[in-house]
Amino acid sequence: MPRVQTASARAPHRALPGDPATPVTGRRQDLDGLRGIAIALVVAFHVWAGRVSGGVDVFLVLSGFFFTGAVVRGAERSATVAVTETARRTARRLMPSLVVVLAAIAVATVVLRPYTQLGETAAQTLASMFYVQNWYLAGAELDYLAPDPSVSPLQHLWSMSVQGQFYLAIVAVLAGWAWLRRRHGVGRPALLLVLLGGGLVSFAYAVFGSAHHQAWTYYDSGARVWELLAGAALAVAAPWVRLPRRVRGLAAAAGLLMVLVCGPIFDGANQFPGVAALWPVAAACLVIVSGFGTGGAAAWPNRLLAGRICTELGAIAYPLYLWHWPILIFVLAETGRADAGLVDGLVVIGVSLVAAYLTTHLVETPLRLPPRGQEQQVGGHRVAGTLVTVLAVAVLVAASGWQAVLRANPAVPPRALDSELYPGAAALLSGADYPAEPMRPTVFEGQADSPPPTTDGCITPNREVRTCTYGDPAGARSIALVGGSHSEHWLPALELLGVEHGIRIVSYLKEGCPITLVDEPSYAEWPFPECREWTEEVLDRLAAEPPDWVLTLSTRYRMDGPGDEVPVEYLEVWTALQDRGLNVLALRDTPRLFRNGVLYRATDCLAHRGDADSCGLDRSAALSAIDPAREPAAGYPNVHLLDLSDAVCRPQRCRVVEGNVLIYRDEHHLTASYARSLAPELGRQIGAITGWW
Incomplete structure (x- = not known):
């Protein structure tokens, strides 16, 4: 990302044992050009390939090189680290462009997006402004109360947060080293050992995390x-x-060749920052060390990188990175497509380049250095400073204010609805008339209308196996509810059945983990061996304390076409359950809301001029004509199928509201209110299989 320089007192350099005789301070235009190439790859891969290019990893290496080098040289000249001045110059370099982009995103969200997204945008705006966006996104990936951050116009700012946190940490380390250098003569070799040691520990942690929980580790x-x-x-x-x-x-x-081919070779979103990230990091390091020498003309790759095109791109790399992603996301949101295509992609890139150029010359350049007396320069500095200050205050006040309003007026979903006014699934199954009433839960209540494990901690985000009991804790009969969130959202219906019929509902739930016995199932977006490990322990526990029935999913939406399917990994789990003598209630999964391959939230669609029908989808797009689990289940005498598709979808259309009740709380999870309305039909099917009633 950006190159940050620091100011220091002009005290003479005081050499110490182990220090180099002459500090290296020359400007590296080839590295400015490398930054330009990296940002071009980031933008192109985001716009047209929908994947990671490795350019951000190159940015991170360059940021560490530029920032640390500037602070170390300053410390060697003045025998101390000018912490305040370093912070001031860093903020002057980073904050103005960030503030302008955040303000633009806020305005665009208000004008173009559903009002249901304002709260999430406000929260991510504050996280980005205070450089904790990466942790917000990591938590959102695990927290089922948080919306899916994958299409956020602020998602890309995670890397800026990582850099900001690094700057704070490395300044503290270098300040400590400067003190030791001044008092005890500790030179660069000791500092180098500390940095290398920290890097090795971090790399080992990244390798472990990428292998076990990639989504968080990223x-x-x-x-x-x-x-x-x-x-x-x-x-x-x-x-x-x-x-x-x-x-x-x-x-x-x-190094240059490795940078150019990184994106096509590696699936960075699913492999970085583990072992695969060594490729872009090594590439950046090779280009850096190619400037470590004396005498002779620069090699042709360095001259190429130092050329005008690359360096001009490098000069606007930071604002271009900030602008391109939100512009792309808003274009995709407005067109409803999964990718920009050639023409729209060129428009996105063109608009991003213009925005980056204007931001650089109207905001960054006037504020980068203090005015030096020229009237035009002083005027530009004042205008830019005033603009950024006003925008910063406006963004902070608006985002904080909206968050305060939401916290003061939390959306409280209904705990129970009058079945005469809000029949939900009963209206689909019986076809009975019902009066028109305002939809419940509302679009604001919908997201919070979740099953108990989401809020009581009984769905685990990690390797731990957590069990909780619902329904009738003293019931003589028992059902183990096993799997991920799509098993979890049936719990409100099972709770009612448990209380009515004396059944203990014991939950074994893990976020994002349909039970599986492989590290990377065919339907997974990234390796998730933690899910496999969790599944194995759950199966052992079920064998040790067998319930009367295990309830889990039988199908999953088809990733490469319409309808649903039974992944081969599900069959492996059925075999494992059969080997342990466990009876299985295998429930067909609920449809997911998508258009043109893009998932969308029911609440957003309803808040954005949609209705119950237009926000739904054709049944044939989401569900196969015949339950795909029928044929494979015939080979498993312990597996009995449940299918409530007719209680969620009409014969031709899957709508998002039935019987005045909102069906989906997001793109694919049932609201607890609608799940409760499914209890009679679920109970009828379970009773027919088990003979309990």
Whole structure:
């Protein structure tokens, strides 16, 4: 991302044992160009490939190199770290563009997006402004009370938060080193060892996390800091390294080639920041070290990177990174498509370049350095400073105010609805007339209308196996509810049945984890061995304390076409349950709301000029004509199928409201209110299979 320089007193350099004789301070235009190439790849891959290019990882290495090098050189000149001045210059470099983009996103959200998204945008705006967006997104991935952040116009700011946190941490480390240097003569070698040690620990943590819980690790600062420390270590070691010209040329060529091919080779969103991230990090390091030498002309890759096109892109890299993602997301949201296509993609890139250029020349440049007496420069500085200040205050007040309003007026979903006025699924199954009433839960209540485990902690976010009892705790009969959130959202119906018929409902639930016995199921977006480990322990517990029945899912939506299917991994679980002598109630999964391959929330659609029918989808798009579990289940005498599709969908259409009750609380989870209305039909099918009533 941005290159940050620091000011320091102009005290003479005081060499210490182990310090290099001459600090290296020359400007590296080739690295400015590398930043330009990296941002071009980031933008192109986001717009047209829908995947990670490795450019952000290159940014992180360069940020660590530039920032650490500037602070270390300043500390060696003045024997201390100018913490206040460093913070002031860093904020001056980073905050103005960020504030402008955040303000634009806020306005665009109000004008273009459903009002149900205002609260989430406000929360992420505050997280981005205070540089904790990465942790917000990591938590949202695990917290089922939070909306899916995958299409947030603020998602890309996670990397800025990681950098901001690194800057704070490295300044503290370097301030401590400067003190030790001044008092005890501790030189660069000791600092280098600390940086390398920290980088190795972070890398090991990233490798472990990527193998066990990729979705969290991707945003984790602890798993990302090794990339910044790689650049920081090179900045500290730079004065000692002198490479022959031929070696430098080979390093530059290899590094540039590795940067260019990183995106096509690696699926970064599912592999970084683990072992695979060594590729873009090593690529950036090779280009950096290609400038470590004396004498001779620069190699052709360095000259290419130092050319005008690359350096001009590098000059606007930071605002271009800030602008391109929200512009892309708003375009996709307005067109309803999963990708921009050639023409719209070119429009997105063109608008992003113009916005980045204007931000650089009207906001960044006037504020980067204090005015020096020229009337035009002073005027530009004042205008830009006033604009940024006003926008910052407005964004903070608006975002904080909206959050305060939401907290003061929390959406409280109904605990029970009058079945005469709000029959829900009963209206679909019986076809009975019912009076028109305002929909419940409302679009604001819908997201909060979740099953108990979401709020009481009985669905685990980690490796721990948690069990909770619902229904009738003293019941003689028992059903174990097993799986992820799509098993969980049936609990409100099972609770009612448990109380009515004396059944203990014991939950074994893990977020994002339909039970599986492989590390990376065919339907998974990333490796998730933690799910496999959890599943194995759950199966052992069920075998040790067998319930009367195990209830889990039998199908899943088809990723490559219409309808639903039975993943082969589900059959492996059925076999494991059969081997343990466990009887299974296998429930067909509920449809997911999607258009053109893009998931959407029912509440957003209803808040954005939609209605119960237009916000739904054709049944044939979501469900196969015949339950796909019928044929494979015939080979498992312990597996008995449940199918409540007719209680959720009409013969031709799956709507989002039935019987005055909102069906979905997001893109694919049932509201607790609608799940409760499904209890009679679920009970009828369970009774027919078990013979309990």
